[in-house]
Every structure is written in structure tokens, then in C-alpha cells.
Amino acid sequence: xxxxxxxxxxxxxxxxVINATACGLIETAxxxxxxxxxxxxxxxxxxxxxxxxxxxxxxxxxxxxxxLRHTPSGAFGSCRYKLKGLEENRREYERLIAVFEAxxxxxxxxxxxxxxxxxxxxxxQLSEQLGYPMQAIHVPKTVDNDLPITDNCPGxxxxxxxIAISTLEASYDVASMSKTSTKVFVLEVMxxxxxxxxxxGGMASTEQNELPIIILFPEVAFHKKRFLDKVKAxxxxxxxxxxxxxxxxxxxxxxxxxxxxxxxAFGHAQLGGVAPVVANIIKKGLGYxxxxxxxxxxxxxxxxxxxKSDVEQAYAMGKAAVQFALKGHNSVMPTIDRISNxxxxxxxxxxxxxxxxxxEKMMPKSFISRDGFGITKRCREYLxxxxxxxxxxxxxxxxxxxxxxxxxxxxxxxxxxxxxx
Amino acid sequence: xxxxxxxxxxxxxxxxVINATACGLIETAxxxxxxxxxxxxxxxxxxxxxxxxxxxxxxxxxxxxxxLRHTPSGAFGSCRYKLKGLEENRREYERLIAVFEAxxxxxxxxxxxxxxxxxxxxxxQLSEQLGYPMQAIHVPKTVDNDLPITDNCPGxxxxxxxIAISTLEASYDVASMSKTSTKVFVLEVMxxxxxxxxxxGGMASTEQNELPIIILFPEVAFHKKRFLDKVKAxxxxxxxxxxxxxxxxxxxxxxxxxxxxxxxAFGHAQLGGVAPVVANIIKKGLGYxxxxxxxxxxxxxxxxxxxKSDVEQAYAMGKAAVQFALKGHNSVMPTIDRISNxxxxxxxxxxxxxxxxxxEKMMPKSFISRDGFGITKRCREYLxxxxxxxxxxxxxxxxxxxxxxxxxxxxxxxxxxxxxx
Numbered sequence: 057x058x059x060x061x062x063x064x065x066x067x068x069x070x071x072x073v074i075n076a077t078a079c080g081l082i083e084t085a086x087x088x089x090x091x092x093x094x095x096x097x098x099x100x101x102x103x104x105x106x107x108x109x110x111x112x113x114x115x116x117x118x119x120x121x122x123x124l125r126h127t128p129s130g131a132f133g134s135c136r137y138k139l140k141g142l143e144e145n146r147r148e149y150e151r152l153i154a155v156f157e158a159x160x161x162x163x164x165x166x167x168x169x170x171x172x173x174x175x176x177x178x179x180x181q182l183s184e185q186l187g188y189p190m191q192a193i194h195v196p197k198t199v200d201n202d203l204p205i206t207d208n209c210p211g212x213x214x215x216x217x218x219i220a221i222s223t224l225e226a227s228y229d230v231a232s233m234s235k236t237s238t239k240v241f242v243l244e245v246m247x248x249x250x251x252x253x254x255x256x257g258g259m260a261s262t263e264q265n266e267l268p269i270i271i272l273f274p275e276v277a278f279h280k281k282r283f284l285d286k287v288k289a290x291x292x293x294x295x296x297x298x299x300x301x302x303x304x305x306x307x308x309x310x311x312x313x314x315x316x317x318x319x320x321a322f323g324h325a326q327l328g329g330v331a332p333v334v335a336n337i338i339k340k341g342l343g344y345x346x347x348x349x350x351x352x353x354x355x356x357x358x359x360x361x362x363x364k365s366d367v368e369q370a371y372a373m374g375k376a377a378v379q380f381a382l383k384g385h386n387s388v389m390p391t392i393d394r395i396s397n398x399x400x401x402x403x404x405x406x407x408x409x410x411x412x413x414x415x416e417k418m419m420p421k422s423f424i425s426r427d428g429f430g431i432t433k434r435c436r437e438y439l440x441x442x443x444x445x446x447x448x449x450x451x452x453x454x455x456x457x458x459x460x461x462x463x464x465x466x467x468x469x470x471x472x473x474x475x476x477x
Numbered sequence: 478x479x480x481x482x483x484x485x486x487x488x489x490x491x492x493x494v495i496n497a498t499a500c501g502l503i504e505t506a507x508x509x510x511x512x513x514x515x516x517x518x519x520x521x522x523x524x525x526x527x528x529x530x531x532x533x534x535x536x537x538x539x540x541x542x543x544x545l546r547h548t549p550s551g552a553f554g555s556c557r558y559k560l561k562g563l564e565e566n567r568r569e570y571e572r573l574i575a576v577f578e579a580x581x582x583x584x585x586x587x588x589x590x591x592x593x594x595x596x597x598x599x600x601x602q603l604s605e606q607l608g609y610p611m612q613a614i615h616v617p618k619t620v621d622n623d624l625p626i627t628d629n630c631p632g633x634x635x636x637x638x639x640i641a642i643s644t645l646e647a648s649y650d651v652a653s654m655s656k657t658s659t660k661v662f663v664l665e666v667m668x669x670x671x672x673x674x675x676x677x678g679g680m681a682s683t684e685q686n687e688l689p690i691i692i693l694f695p696e697v698a699f700h701k702k703r704f705l706d707k708v709k710a711x712x713x714x715x716x717x718x719x720x721x722x723x724x725x726x727x728x729x730x731x732x733x734x735x736x737x738x739x740x741x742a743f744g745h746a747q748l749g750g751v752a753p754v755v756a757n758i759i760k761k762g763l764g765y766x767x768x769x770x771x772x773x774x775x776x777x778x779x780x781x782x783x784x785k786s787d788v789e790q791a792y793a794m795g796k797a798a799v800q801f802a803l804k805g806h807n808s809v810m811p812t813i814d815r816i817s818n819x820x821x822x823x824x825x826x827x828x829x830x831x832x833x834x835x836x837e838k839m840m841p842k843s844f845i846s847r848d849g850f851g852i853t854k855r856c857r858e859y860l861x862x863x864x865x866x867x868x869x870x871x872x873x874x875x876x877x878x879x880x881x882x883x884x885x886x887x888x889x890x891x892x893x894x895x896x897x898x
Contacts, residue, residue: 070653072646100656128646130653137657217875224876225493225549225778232491232551235521236558241774262874265881331771332750350752352770353662357646361781363875443875453683454638454784454864455645460686 059091060162062381063105064113065098066130066197067168067175071211072218072359073370074197075131077167079124080374081195082113086121091382096159096466100133102166102175106148106476108155110466123459125371126449128359131461137476139175142182149182151474157188158469163381164190167374169198169209173389174413180387193377194389194409197370199356201252204415205407206391210373211356213366213442216256218358219245219300220443222351224260227267227298230347234296240287240338241298242348244331246355248304250419251275253355257300258431259439268297269430272334274304275419276428278313284341286429291344301334360456364445369402376404400441480512481583483802484526485534486519487551487618488589488596492632493639493780494791495618496552498588500545501795502616503534507542512803517580517887521554523587523596527569527897529576531887544880546792547870549780552882558897560596563603570603572895578609579890584802585611588795590619590630594810595834601808614798615810615830618791620777622673625836626828627812631794632777634787634863637677639779640666640721641864643772645681648688648719651768655717661708661759662719663769665752667776669725671840672696674776678721679852680860689718690851693755695725696840697849699734705762707850712765722755781877785866790823797825821862 062085066074078097085092097111098104104111111132113121124131139148156164164183166176173194180192196203201212223243230241247253251273261267268290272278290297305313314330331348338346369392376390389412393405423435431439449456483506487495499518506513518532519525525532532553534542545552560569577585585604587597594615601613617624622633644664651662668674672694682688689711693699711718726734735751752769759767790813797811810833814826844856852860870877 066653070650103656127649129649133656134653135657136654220876221781222775222779224879225780226774228548228550228879229491229774229778232487232555233557235524235554236556243775260876262876265879329753329769329771347773348750348771349773349775350750350769350771351775352768353647353650354643354664354770354772354775357650358643359646360642440874445875446869446872448867448869451867453861454866455641455681455683458645458649458686 059093061093061160062095062163062165063098063156063161064095064165065101065105065167066132066134067101067166067172068134068136069199069356070130070134071197071199071356072128072214072362073210073367074167075124075127075129076367076370077195077197077210077374078131079121080371081165081377082121084375084378088378088382092163092378093160096161097132099463101135101137102139103135103137103476105152105155106474108468108470110159111463112466115464116461120459120461125367126359127458128357132463138171139178142178149178150186152179153183153186153188154470156190159466162190164192165195165377166192167195167197169200170203170414170416173409177387177409177413180409191381191386193380193385194412195373195377196389196391199246199253200250202250202416204412204417207394207402208392208442210366210370212252213363214358215246215253215355216259216439217363217443218355218361219253219256219351220259221361223257223269223298223300224267226349227260227269230296230298237345238347239291239296239344240346242331242335242346243298243300244303244329244350245300247274247302249274249416251302252419254300254302255419255423255431255435256439256443259436259443268294270297270299271429271431272299272301272305273424273428274302274306275424277308278305279308280337286427287338288342299334301330303330305330359449359458362447363443364447365441367447372404380406397437397441400444480514482514482581483516483584483586484519484577484582485516485586486522486526486588487553487555488522488587488593489555489557490620490777491551491555492618492620492777493549493635493783494631494788495588496545496548496550497788497791498616498618498631498795499552500542501792502586502799503542505796505799509799509803513584513799514581517582518553520884522556522558523560524556524558524897526573526576527895529889529891529895531580532884533887536885537882541880541882546788547780548879549778553884559592560599563599570599571607573600574604574607574609575891577611580887583611585613586616586798587613588616588618590621591624591835591837594624594830598808598830598834601830612802612807614801614806615833616794616798617810617812620667620674621671623671623837625833625838628815628823629813629863631787631791633673634784635779636667636674636776637680637860638784638864639776639782640674640677640772641680642782644678644690644719644721645688647770648681648690651717651719658766659768660712660717660765661767663752663756663767664719664721665724665750665771666721668695668723670695670837672723673840675721675723676840676844676852676856677860677864680857680864689715691718691720692850692852693720693722693726694845694849695723695727696845698729699726700729701758707848708759709763720755722751724751726751780870780879783868784864785868786862788868793825801827818858818862821865
């Protein structure tokens with residue numbers, strides 16, 4: 057058995073374009089059937105490997121695989137499951153290798169963020185120790201845009217585009233209503249540690265079409281007076297403003313602003329978002345009428361308005377992963393390397409996993425304006441190409457035609473069950 | 478002075494396509510310069526008429542007016558300001574007529590929902606009494622879809638499409654995550670009195686692509702046990718589910734579910750949405766991990782994914798309003814009359830304002846499934862054509878190119894100021 061099969065799994069929070077990566081990976085593997093046998097996908101991510109619940113992607117027609125390119129979320133299921141360190145839980149890694157060996161898998165493609173890069177690296181290391189060497193390639197994905205070395209992460213550009221457009225549209229709305237009604241619109245966006253997504257809200261305002269937008273970054277401690285002064289000044293000048301607030305904003309005491317200790321009428325703790333908290337601060341401090349929204353999953357699943365460059369890069373990462381594997385690489389991750397801004401040019405690069413795993417790329421301070429409420433020109437130059445271009449899915453009867461795969465299971469070969477802790 | 482000018486104003490909550498109506502109206506008026514002089518728009522709706530703050534739309538180039546077709550929100554500003562009854566506040570109506578007379582305005586086009594239809598009717602009636610007869614035409618607009626006689630209301634179809642697509646996309650997302658993480662996604666949508674918009678969430682599930690979606694309508698009193706049983710059954714069968722909840726859902730005590738008497742750590746009342754309330758009920762009752770979103774303004778300003786039929790109908794209503802005026806009609810509203818479902822065909826009709834004003838069209842009971850959590854086939858047949866077709870705006874650098882008008886004021890002719898109460 058010289059021809060090995062491949063394993064592919066989606067990890068962590070899904071995105072509008074992670075399936076585009078799966079598409080690029082599977083389509084490219086299918087072009088090299090002389091070298092790569094079948095692509096088995098983990099059902100619900102790495103859990104599928106641990107429980108030997110593999111999906112045979114070769115049972116899907118080419119049209120279904122092609123449709124992954126325009127289908128959001130994780131077609132094979134994802135999971136939030138971080139493998140522990142080797143010392144703590146060698147049992148899991150050994151199980152992975154056993155499953156891979158049983159199914160003649162020689163390529164491990166792991167599609168995720170920082171945590172999965174770490175897992176990928178460990179699988180590669182342990183497989184050698186255990187005498188069943190695997191080529192482990194990490195494929196980047198995260199709306200948080202926090203992987204190092206790569207210029208940006210597939211998934212982020214589409215969220216950024218969605219937030220920029222939503223901020224633009226909601227700003228037009230509140231502008232229309234501001235004379236007698238709503239003066240401030242507050243939009244809560246994802247980003248617990250870094251303000252990349254919140255920053256995208258600032259892109260709604262351009263030189264040709266300036267809009268009053270205030271951004272609350274997790275990088276900047278919330279200062280109530282400064283914030284209210286800013287809102288007041290914006291409303292005075294423009295009649296209204298929009299506030300884009302990252303879920304991860306903290307007060308100067310270090311606590312999340314969202315965590316206000318809300319209680320219901322019976323004294324039970326209630327979980328709320330940060331948007332209503334900020335809206336209430338505005339109401340109490342300035343008396344303005346407000347509206348607020350929480351984009352939540354809508355922002356990362358909005359394939360209907362995905363960024364074209366994001367889709368292209370997501371596909372390219374999947375394709376590059378297979379090409380790297382065919383060239384014999386191991387413990388690496390394809391990257392997006394920016395060559396120039398105007399015109400925007402980029403190429404596929406390669407990063408060793410050792411330099412990727414457990415490294416978080418924060419937003420540069422130079423991307424946040426001096427007053428802490430906006431983005432700088434440098435930030436705009438960085439974000440601009442990532443939200444560029446539209447890549448509409450096909451529609452039927454008014455709805456996008458997103459595919460659902462058959463996801464047929466591979467017959468199990470091990471007679472041992474495995475309990476995921 | 479036989480040739481009269483026209484007055485146009487936008488009223489109440491704006492939509493993704495109310496500017497398409499303005500576009501249809503102004504473009505059609507411009508084609509009949511022999512009969513209609515200038516179109517003056519009220520700055521911030523009817524308040525612009527009361528304060529003699531009129532916008533001269535003739536100062537806008539044809540390209541800017543054309544761009545209104547793909548620009549969301551109210552380009553001239555809207556307002557939430559309901560004129561009182563004639564007996565209570567004759568002063569305001571007399572002021573309106575005085576302003577219209579001063580600017581030689583003979584056509585009153587009022588673009589809004591039920592309240593503005595009532596205002597429109599009164600203006601028409603009073604103008605005759607005061608010896609300055611006006612042709613008053615109401616132009617339908619409301620995301621609430623609650624105007625009578627017309628089959629549907631411009632603005633609704635695009636919200637419905639947005640909610641259907643967002644529910645579809647978020648359902649794919651939670652499906653991917655459900656094995657180890659989020660099992661339920663809760664989406665709060667508009668609709669304080671009627672469940673039209675919530676119903677649209679049900680359109681995400683189709684015969685070809687069935688999805689577990691639970692709808693909470695304002696028409697159905699919230700029954701906690703039945704709801705939790707339904708969620709539990711859905712999650713058991715599918716592994717996950719989505720809940721689309723109307724902001725107007727009430728408990729069996731008649732109170733809004735959103736109004737839970739939330740208090741912050743200091744005991745101050747906090748305003749929250751209904752989505753976190755429903756999410757907390759699920760968490761407490763079933764222990765499922767959840768996510769929730771609140772679409773708020775995003776849903777009604779999402780011109781980027783407007784329904785094509787909605788845009789066409791919105792434009793047609795503006796065009797018809799002018800044509801009705803040219804034919805000498807008064808106290809009427811153009812309507813959308815459905816001729817057939819398959820294929821979907823409709824035509825412009827006409828309704829007398831007396832039959833429109835102060836009449837609210839509720840969602841038929843036959844549109845809600847027997848268990849109260851879904852939509853029926855009849856509802857689907859009604860909604861299907863309204864969300865059909867895409868009408869993408871043009872883009873530049875990744876953002877829709879929404880126009881901002883110059884909105885140049887008409888020189889005032891009255892030397893009296895007027896205070897809006």
C-alpha cells in the first residue's frame with residue numbers, strides 16, 4: 057500500500073468560506089488519484105477521527121463538492137475540542153494514529169485556528185515517534201484573523217465585509233430616523249480578544265461617503281465619560297451616529313462590559329450581550345433614543361455577501377495544502393503573503409507549524425486612531441483588499457442553493473470503541 | 478399657475494426599498510413636466526412640510542435619482558410624527574395647506590404605513606374645506622406588511638428575504654457546531670403586532686432542504702413547557718435547531734416576553750431584547766448551549782440582498798402614484814394585486830384611502846401551523862414570490878455604492894415659523 061488516503065477535518069467556529077477550503081482541498085486531491093487515495097473527513101471534526109467516524113467524500117459527486125465553494129459553515133461538522141498536551145493525554149494521540157493506520161491515512165489536513173495548529177503539530181511529531189509517520193498540514197481558518205505569519209486568515213474577509221456593509225446600511229437607516237426618533241445604533245460584533253472585526257465597521261465610512269462611526273475595541277479599556285463625550289459630539293455634528301462594539305470590550309477594571317450582573321425579577325442571573333449595555337449607557341448618559349443589534353452567527357455565516365478575495369484565498373489554501381503534501385512537506389501551513397496593496401497582489405506562502413502553534417497575532421496599535429474610537433489609514437489599507445469583490449452563490453426561489461452532503465460513513469475497521477472525554 | 482408642484486414625504490420606519498419608490502415617483506414626475514412642476518421632498522418627512530423645510534429634488538441629477546433605486550433608508554429623512562385628529566389639532570393641517578399653497582403644490586404624495594394613510598386622507602379632506610384642493614395620494618410602505626387591500630407592502634419582501642436567508646445561514650452554522658457546542662440559535666426579528674417577518678424565517682426550510690426551525694409568533698401566546706418540549710424534540714431529532722422569535726411575543730399573562738424586569742447590579746432597570754430571554758429559558762430548561770442574535774435595523778436596511786420583486790413593486794408604487802395623480806385621482810393608494818401564484822403575476826390596483834386608513838391587516842390564522850411553531854403551505858405560497866429574485870446594488874471597493882443626495886433646500890416663502898410639538 058504505497059498510495060495513502062487523506063484525512064480532513066474542520067475545527068472550531070465555522071465560517072462563510074471554510075467549505076471553500078474543503079472544496080479546494082478535495083478537488084485538488086481528486087486530480088491526483090495516483091498519489092492520494094480517498095479523502096476521508098472527520099464527522100464533527102477531530103472527534104470523528106477519535107471515534108472512527110469517518111466520512112467518505114469520494115461518495116459525493118463532483119457537483120456537490122463544487123457547491124461547497126459557495127456553501128457556508130462546516131459541511132462535515134466541526135467541534136470545539138482541544139486535544140490536551142501529549143503528556144496529559146497521550147491516549148488520544150495514540151488513538152488518532154491507530155485510526156489513521158487502520159484506514160491507511162498518510163495525510164492529515166486540519167482546518168482551523170491556533171489551537172488546531174498546535175494539535176496538527178503534535179500529531180505530526182507523535183506519528184513519527186510511534187513509527188507511523190504522517191504528513192500533517194494545517195490549513196488556516198478563523199474569523200478572528202489571529203494566526204501569525206499569514207497576512208490574513210480565510211473567513212475573516214467575509215465577516216469584515218458583512219460588518220462593513222451592515223454598518224453602512226444601519227447608518228443610513230438611523231440617519232433617516234434621527235430627527236424625531238433613533239439617534240444612535242449600536243452593533244455588537246465578534247472578537248473576544250482582538251478588534252479585527254470591529255475595525256471592519258469603520259470601513260463603512262469612506263472619503264467619498266463619510267459616516268459618523270464609533271468603534272469600541274477590546275484593545276482599548278472602556279472609558280464611559282470619553283465615550284459619552286464622543287457620542288454627544290458625533291450626534292451634535294451629524295444628528296446621529298453608529299457604534300460598533302466588540303463583544304470583548306472591557307472596562308478599566310478588566311471585566312467584560314457585557315458582564316453587568318443582570319438579574320431578572322426573581323434575582324436570577326441573566327446573560328445579555330454588550331450591545332444593550334452600551335445602549336443603556338447612552339440612554340442614561342445622554343437620553344438619546346437608540347436601537348441595537350447583535351450580529352452573532354449571522355456575521356460569520358453570511359455566505360450570501362462573502363468577500364470574493366476571501367473565497368479565492370480560502371479555496372487556494374485548500375489547494376495549496378494538498379500540493380504541499382504531494383511535495384512531501386510536513387508540519388507546515390499554507391499562508392497568504394501580501395505582495396502589494398495597489399494593486400492588491402498576494403501569493404501562497406508556507407509557514408512551519410512550530411512558528412504558528414500557540415502564537416496569537418494581535419491587531420497592531422497603529423491600526424487604532426489616537427482617540428481609541430476609530431481606525432487609521434494603515435488599517436484601512438490593510439482591510440480594503442480583504443473585503444473587495446462579491447462572490448454570489450446561485451439562488452433558487454429567492455434562497456441561496458447551499459449544498460448538504462450525504463456524508464456517508466466509512467465502514468469501521470477497529471473493533472474498539474473510544475470515549476471522547 | 479395651472480401647473481402645480483408636487484410634495485413627497487417619507488414617513489415612519491424606513492426600509493430597504495422606500496427610496497426605490499421615491500425613484501419611481503420622481504422619475505415618472507420628471508417625464509411629465511408639462512403637468513407636474515417640481516417635486517419637493519419634505520426634509521425629515523411631514524415635519525419638513527410643517528416647518529417649510531422643503532428639498533428641491535430637481536437639483537439632483539438624473540443619475541442620483543436613479544441611484545435611489547438601489548439605496549436603502551429614507552434619502553430625504555423620515556420621521557415618527559403622527560398628526561393628531563382634525564379636531565385636536567386643526568392648526569397643523571392648516572399650516573400644511575398654507576405651506577403647500579405658498580409653494581404652489583397641488584399633489585401630496587405620502588409614503589408610509591397605516592398612520593400616514595390616515596394623515597393623507599385628512600389632508601385631502603381639509604384642503605377642500607379650506608378652498609385649496611390637493612390631490613392626496615398615499616404610497617404604501619411598511620416592513621410590517623399590515624396595510625389592507627394591497628396583497629403585500631413594499632419593504633416587507635426584502636426583510637422577509639433577509640430573515641429567510643439569515644435563518645438558513647445561521648442554521649447551517651449551528652448544525653456544524655452542535656455536536657460539542659451550540660445546539661440552539663435564537664434570532665430576534667421585528668414585528669410587534671403581527672408575525673409576518675417571523676414567518677419568513679420558516680421559508681429557510683424547504684422541501685428539498687428541510688431544517689429544524691421553531692417560530693415564536695406574536696399571535697401565539699408563549700407557553701414555556703410546550704416551547705421547551707418542541708426545542709427538545711427538534712434537538713433530539715436533528716441535533717440542533719433555530720428559533721426565530723418576533724419581538725412582540727407575549728406570555729399568557731399578556732406581557733411582552735422581552736419585558737422581564739431586568740435589573741443591573743445597582744437595581745436599575747435594563748432594557749434587553751427577547752432573544753436573550755428565550756435563550757435563557759432554553760439554557761435553564763434544557764441546559765443546551767445557545768447563541769442568539771438580534772437583527773434589528775440590519776433586517777430592514779439590507780438593500781444588499783433586497784428581493785427583486787420587492788424592488789420592482791416599490792418602484793411601481795411610486796410610478797403609479799404619479800400616474801394616478803395625472804389622471805385626477807384623489808384620496809387613493811396604489812396597491813399590489815396578486816393575480817396568480819404560479820407563475821407569480823401581479824398588477825397595480827387602486828384603493829380608496831377611506832378603506833385603508835386605520836385598518837390593520839393581521840396575518841391569517843391559516844398561515845400558522847396547528848402547533849403554533851411553524852408556517853403552513855398557504856403561508857409559503859403567499860411568501861414565496863415576495864422573496865424571489867435578487868437585485869444587487871453596484872459596488873465599489875467591496876461596498877455598495879449607496880447615494881447621498883445633496884438635499885438642497887427650497888427658499889422659504891412664508892415669513893412665519895412653526896413649532897412642531
